[in-house]
Structures are given as C-alpha cells and as structure tokens.
Amino acid sequence: MKxxxxxxxxxxxxxWQVNLTTYRLGEKWHGRADNVSPGATLAxxxxxxxxxxxxxxxxxxxELLARTRRHAV
Amino acid sequence: MAxxxxxxxxVSTEWVASHLDDPNxxxxxxxxxxxxxxxxxxxxxxxxxxxxxLSDPLIRDIVHKxxxxxxxxxxxxxxxxxxxxxxxNNNWFAAWAFWEMKIYGHRDVRIMNGGRKxxxxxxxxxxxxAVKPNPGVPSYRASDPDLSIRALLGQVQLAQKSAxxxxxxxxxxxxxxxxxxxxxxxxxxxxxxxxIPGAHGVCWSRACNDDGxxxxxxxxxxxxxxxxxxxxxxxxxxxxxxxRSSHTWFVLKYLLGVENVSNYDGSWTEWGNLVCAPVxxxxxxxxxxx
Numbered sequence: 568m569k570x571x572x573x574x575x576x577x578x579x580x581x582x583w584q585v586n587l588t589t590y591r592l593g594e595k596w597h598g599r600a601d602n603v604s605p606g607a608t609l610a611x612x613x614x615x616x617x618x619x620x621x622x623x624x625x626x627x628x629x630e631l632l633a634r635t636r637r638h639a640v
Numbered sequence: 641m642a643x644x645x646x647x648x649x650x651v652s653t654e655w656v657a658s659h660l661d662d663p664n665x666x667x668x669x670x671x672x673x674x675x676x677x678x679x680x681x682x683x684x685x686x687x688x689x690x691x692x693x694l695s696d697p698l699i700r701d702i703v704h705k706x707x708x709x710x711x712x713x714x715x716x717x718x719x720x721x722x723x724x725x726x727x728x729n730n731n732w733f734a735a736w737a738f739w740e741m742k743i744y745g746h747r748d749v750r751i752m753n754g755g756r757k758x759x760x761x762x763x764x765x766x767x768x769x770a771v772k773p774n775p776g777v778p779s780y781r782a783s784d785p786d787l788s789i790r791a792l793l794g795q796v797q798l799a800q801k802s803a804x805x806x807x808x809x810x811x812x813x814x815x816x817x818x819x820x821x822x823x824x825x826x827x828x829x830x831x832x833x834x835x836i837p838g839a840h841g842v843c844w845s846r847a848c849n850d851d852g853x854x855x856x857x858x859x860x861x862x863x864x865x866x867x868x869x870x871x872x873x874x875x876x877x878x879x880x881x882x883x884r885s886s887h888t889w890f891v892l893k894y895l896l897g898v899e900n901v902s903n904y905d906g907s908w909t910e911w912g913n914l915v916c917a918p919v920x921x922x923x924x925x926x927x928x929x930x
Binding site: 636 | 672675676677680694711729730732758760761763764765766767768811812813814815817818819820821822823824825826827828833834843844884921922
C-alpha cells in the first residue's frame with residue numbers, strides 16, 4: 568500500500584515545540600508527535616481520520632510534556 | 641552523495657526502491673522499539689528493536705558478539721550481505737545499528753538517506769506483513785569488537801581532563817545548558833543537568849535537511865570546522881543514551897572522513913549520574929584542544 572496525504576506541521580504545546588506528522592495508509596490514519604529539537608517520538612497513534620490522529624497524538628504529547636521540569640541555569 | 645568521504649555508506653530512497661528484490665541486499669528498519677515497523681515498513685525489511693536486540697538486556701552494553709551473530713543470522717544476513725539500515729527519528733537508531741555493525745566488522749552496511757520519514761513522504765509502498773528471514777544464509781561470523789570507535793568512561797574522563805579530543809555534545813541546546821534533564825516529554829534519567837566541561841554543543845539535527853537527508857558536505861564542513869574539528873582531530877561524540885551521538889559519529893566519520901571519531905554510548909545518562917564528575921551548566925566556554 569502507498570502512504571498518502573503525508574503532512575507535517577509544527578505547533579506550540581504549553582511552551583514546547585511539537586511536530587505533528589500524519590499520513591493515511593489504507594483505511595487508517597497514522598499520527599506521530601515528536602519534540603522537534605531533540606526529535607524524540609512522544610506519541611504514535613492510529614485513528615479513523617486525520618483530525619482524530621492529530622488530537623490523540625497531541626493529547627498524549629501534552630500529558631508527557633506536562634511532566635518536564637525547567638531548571639534554572 | 642557527492643563529495644562525501646564514504647559515499648558508499650549512504651543510499652537514496654530511489655536506490656532502495658530499485659533493490660527491493662536484490663538477493664544480496666537486506667533491508668532493516670531499526671528503532672527504539674518496533675511500533676513504527678508494525679504500522680508499515682519497506683517491503684522485505686526486517687525489524688530490529690534497539691532496546692532488546694542491539695542492547696544487552698541485563699548489563700548496560702551493546703550485545704555480546706555471540707548475540708550479535710545470532711541476530712545477523714536470524715535476520716538473513718551473511719558476512720557478504722549488503723545491509724541497508726533505516727528508521728524513524730531521522731535514522732538515530734539506524735545510525736546506532738550502523739555503528740554496532742562496524743564494531744563487529746560488517747563490511748558493507750549503508751544508511752538510507754532520509755530514513756522512514758522520507759520514504760513515507762514520497763508515498764513509497766509500505767508493507768504491513770512481518771518478514772521471514774532468508775533461511776539459506778549461513779551462520780554469521782562477527783569480528784572481534786573494534787573498540788576504536790567506541791569511547792568508554794575512562795577515555796572520556798581522560799579526554800576531558802587533558803583536552804586531548806574535541807567533545808561534541810549533540811543534544812538539544814536546552815539539554816546542553818542544563819535547563820532540562822531529558823528531551824521534553826521523556827523521563828529524567830540523570831541526577832544533574834548540564835554538559836561535560838569543555839564540550840561543544842552541536843545539536844545532531846544541524847546535520848540534516850528538513851526532509852531528513854544529510855546536508856551537503858560543504859555545509860557539514862562549515863558546521864564542524866567552526867567547533868575545531870579537522871580530519872585528524874580526535875573527536876568523541878555523546879548525547880543522552882548514545883543514539884543521537886551515533887548519528888553525528890556517522891556524519892563525522894563517513895560523510896566528512898574524520899579519522900578518529902568515537903561514540904561515547906554511556907553519554908549523559910552515565911556522566912550525569914556520576915558522583916563527583918565535573919559538570920558545566922549554561923553555555924559552553926572556549927577550550928583549546930591539544
């Protein structure tokens with residue numbers, strides 16, 4: 568199967584940069600959120616629509632990012 | 641690939657697409673786990689899980705030679721097989737696998753430029769079926785480990801004290817300064833934030849274009865020359881767990897041809913937990929390297 572409708576967009580989540588990637592493979596939409604500058608995967612989800620995939624990935628990313636502490640340097 | 645020191649170590653997505661049925665080529669997707677592979681992968685690709693197959697599950701180390709040999713044989717890889725590695729996160733874990741394969745002496749291993757991201761963004765076919773290894777491959781025989789490309793703690797401590805190597809910290813600027821102790825959203829896995837005193841902060845991503853491919857050799861040269869890296873400069877790369885730094889290790893050794901580069905896989909999860917280890921916070925200070 569060919570992946571289709573590949574898209575990437577960058578948004579701010581509570582002060583953190585998040586890169587949202589989505590694409591469709593067959594009937595499923597796949598979503599991934601990463602933390603941009605390090606680039607580590609925060610969430611990887613499957614959904615029935617792009618909107619759902621983005622929302623699920625963002626929800627999980629937001630949960631994880633809320634645990635990150637900033638330290639004075 | 642023009643101008644790279646070892647262009648044979650890199651292949652394009654087009655090259656991979658045209659070698660899917662080549663019996664001498666084995667493609668492997670490598671990631672921290674196999675979740676991305678399960679979504680869909682390059683047809684015929686095997687999957688390697690960094691956490692369980694490239695790292696020893698008991699002690700913190702790369703897998704032992706015999707475990708490595710089993711992984712190769714089980715993946716349908718012979719000593720003469722051309723292995724093409726790719727993965728998510730701009731090939732971080734593929735670069736680790738490349739480094740580990742070179743430690744164990746595999747001759748022909750290559751990285752797919754741009755990794756999984758580029759393959760998918762180009763709408764190239766993905767397969768969702770698990771792949772069975774080629775049963776006809778004879779048992780793999782690994783070389784004794786080449787530890788010249790791996791830096792262990794004592795070597796890094798010595799290099800730091802004597803300024804005998806350029807230390808390249810490839811984490812994000814916020815990790816380098818100590819503002820955060822791990823990449824945003826990931827668990828804090830160290831007791832102290834900051835960097836090894838004297839290290840240069842050069843985030844791994846500076847070596848990549850937006851599409852995940854490596855930058856041209858002229859651009860890469862400018863980035864690392866500005867940090868004091870020349871062909872004969874001893875260099876040690878590190879990050880948090882050693883996967884991002886294997887990416888930069890690949891850039892320096894195989895794209896720029898720096899002769900003496902090693903990857904400190906203990907990285908910040910080792911140094912940032914050491915009792916009495918020197919740590920610097922904030923921006924880097926200028927250090928001369930002897």
